[in-house]
Amino acid sequence: MQADIVFTGGTIRTGAAESPVLDALAVTDGRISALGAEALAARGSSTVVVDLRGGALLPAFGDGHVHPVMGGLGLLGAPVRECTSVEGIVEAVRNWADEHPEAEWVTGDGFDAWLAPDGRFDARWLDAAVPDRPVLLRTMDHHTAWVNSEALRRAGFTAATPDPAGGEIVRREGSVEPLGTLREFGALLPVLGLVPQPSHQAHVDALCETAARFAAAGVTWVQDAWVEPQHAEVWITAATSGQGLPVRADLGFFLGPEQWREQLPELAARRERVEGAAPGLLTAHTVKFFADGVVESGTAALLEPYTDCPHSHGIANWTPGELAEAVTAIDALGFEPHIHALGDGGVRVALDAIEAAARVNGPRDRRPVVAHAQLIDPADLPRFAELGVIANLQPLWAQPDRLMTDLILPRIGPERGARQYQFAALLASGARIAFGSDWPVTDYEPLRGIATAVTRQTPEGIPEGGWLPQERIDIATALAAYSAGCAHQAFEEKEWGVLRPGMRADLVHLAADPVETAPRDLADLPVLGTWLAGRRTHGFYALFPVSPGGR
Numbered sequence: 118m119q120a121d122i123v124f125t126g127g128t129i130r131t132g133a134a135e136s137p138v139l140d141a142l143a144v145t146d147g148r149i150s151a152l153g154a155e156a157l158a159a160r161g162s163s164t165v166v167v168d169l170r171g172g173a174l175l176p177a178f179g180d181g182h183v184h185p186v187m188g189g190l191g192l193l194g195a196p197v198r199e200c201t202s203v204e205g206i207v208e209a210v211r212n213w214a215d216e217h218p219e220a221e222w223v224t225g226d227g228f229d230a231w232l233a234p235d236g237r238f239d240a241r242w243l244d245a246a247v248p249d250r251p252v253l254l255r256t257m258d259h260h261t262a263w264v265n266s267e268a269l270r271r272a273g274f275t276a277a278t279p280d281p282a283g284g285e286i287v288r289r290e291g292s293v294e295p296l297g298t299l300r301e302f303g304a305l306l307p308v309l310g311l312v313p314q315p316s317h318q319a320h321v322d323a324l325c326e327t328a329a330r331f332a333a334a335g336v337t338w339v340q341d342a343w344v345e346p347q348h349a350e351v352w353i354t355a356a357t358s359g360q361g362l363p364v365r366a367d368l369g370f371f372l373g374p375e376q377w378r379e380q381l382p383e384l385a386a387r388r389e390r391v392e393g394a395a396p397g398l399l400t401a402h403t404v405k406f407f408a409d410g411v412v413e414s415g416t417a418a419l420l421e422p423y424t425d426c427p428h429s430h431g432i433a434n435w436t437p438g439e440l441a442e443a444v445t446a447i448d449a450l451g452f453e454p455h456i457h458a459l460g461d462g463g464v465r466v467a468l469d470a471i472e473a474a475a476r477v478n479g480p481r482d483r484r485p486v487v488a489h490a491q492l493i494d495p496a497d498l499p500r501f502a503e504l505g506v507i508a509n510l511q512p513l514w515a516q517p518d519r520l521m522t523d524l525i526l527p528r529i530g531p532e533r534g535a536r537q538y539q540f541a542a543l544l545a546s547g548a549r550i551a552f553g554s555d556w557p558v559t560d561y562e563p564l565r566g567i568a569t570a571v572t573r574q575t576p577e578g579i580p581e582g583g584w585l586p587q588e589r590i591d592i593a594t595a596l597a598a599y600s601a602g603c604a605h606q607a608f609e610e611k612e613w614g615v616l617r618p619g620m621r622a623d624l625v626h627l628a629a630d631p632v633e634t635a636p637r638d639l640a641d642l643p644v645l646g647t648w649l650a651g652r653r654t655h656g657f658y659a660l661f662p663v664s665p666g667g668r
Contacts, residue, residue, distance in 0.1 A: 207246045
């Protein structure tokens with residue numbers, strides 16, 4: 118049978134043990150139809166031949182934990198993400214406010230939490246730039262906000278306001294007056310709820326923009342790890358309009374500890390709505406939980422107190438019993454839990470909840486996820502494999518950047534600091550891992566994450582031998598965590614993640630073979646093309662169709 122496309126002229130890295138490296142691949146009707154010599158023999162008069170130009174063709178990447186809609190909207194406000202100082206942020210806010218006098222609120226997203234000492238940002242610094250309109254800026258981890266005095270006033274946050282459940286209103290030194298820094302969603306949501314929301318179409322446009330960026334990075338599947346009801350409709354519109362999206366997605370419906378029982382009946386109906394609207398592009402078999410916060414702000418739940426705050430174990434968003442009950446309830450509905458847990462206390466509560474659900478509901482093919490898993494107590498590490506829990510890890514976090522050196526390590530001390538992001542240890546225990554970016558927290562390009570997982574170094578090559586070098590993994594393993602690992606998380610390991618005949622032609626063309634590339638150079642390896650089920654979604658090929666028999 119004549120193939121629609123034949124790829125040749127480079128290295129085919131299949132990711133499959135039986136034939137890891139080949140020289141050609143054929144695609145017919147959106148699926149891989151032949152490999153090697155059989156693929157070359159499938160060329161016909163109308164076959165499009167794609168010359169890999171000495172590069173490599175691999176399984177396309179997934180992203181097992183990302184926030185496409187929220188991240189896309191975050192690109193619309195004041196450009197604070199690239200600022201390297203408090204003064205730079207204030208200037209960016211001032212300029213944006215001057216250019217947008219019609220905006221009721223000034224917002225920005227993604228600045229670095231370590232730019233102020235101890236991550237404490239003062240409202241008065243923003244007041245100097247915008248005194249008459251509310252300002253709301255979110256840090257790169259989205260668990261902390263910096264607001265001005267007008268935003269505090271509108272939210273009703275005063276010296277008499279107690280810290281809300283699941284949040285902290287940071288106070289001025291020696292005072293009960295709010296400083297201007299808000300931590301965790303209990304404190305963030307009263308402010309976020311006041312910000313005028315962009316239109317549905319603006320949401321759709323933001324999603325389409327980010328989906329195009331993912332395709333340009335070689336990504337063809339994403340796990341949206343926080344979907345509110347209105348976000349599901351955004352995905353549906355984007356997937357069913359025009360040419361459709363360049364990525365597939367699984368939507369993870371958010372479930373919080375407030376009124377979660379009343380929301381249960383809605384989950385199955387929302388799943389049916391999503392999967393019926395865009396079959397083949399969208400699934401919705403996930404429910405997202407937050408077990409705790411983040412270490413850098415002192416809100417991740419720890420088994421032992423914080424080193425710099427001996428009376429605090431962080432913030433647990435759920436009681437252990439309530440989380441176990443909620444996870445058991447969504448498991449009974451056929452959903453998979455996707456639990457944000459960074460502290461070793463949060464990880465333990467998440468594992469306990471997953472174990473309880475399996476015990477109550479009985480055996481089935483489960484793919485529960487614990488996302489981030491920054492700190493795992495030694496007693497809990499083997500439980501990932503025992504319970505079939507996927508550790509969804511963010512490889513870009515496994516480096517000694519300023520977030521780590523200035524905020525995280527001083528809060529947890531050297532002993533706990535030496536057991537962070539245990540990629541190799543989890544794999545050695547028999548656990549499955551999948552990689553994700555958590556964008557907009559960190560960059561969405563998988564090759565940047567792969568470079569960090571392999572080197573455990575900053576982009577500058579620090580430290581020389583890698584940070585916690587025993588947790589480094591090789592390039593092939595890191596590639597698999599972004600492909601086969603994500604496919605397993607998606608329940609689609611028979612559809613994509615490796616290159617075998619019959620699998621979907623979800624492919625990425627890199628300018629060079631990543632396995633033969635120096636680890637430090639992986640981050641800058643160009644992505645020349647991406648295909649979703651044989652449809653070009655990125656690259657020279659997407660702009661200029663290749664003629665039969667040509668490049």
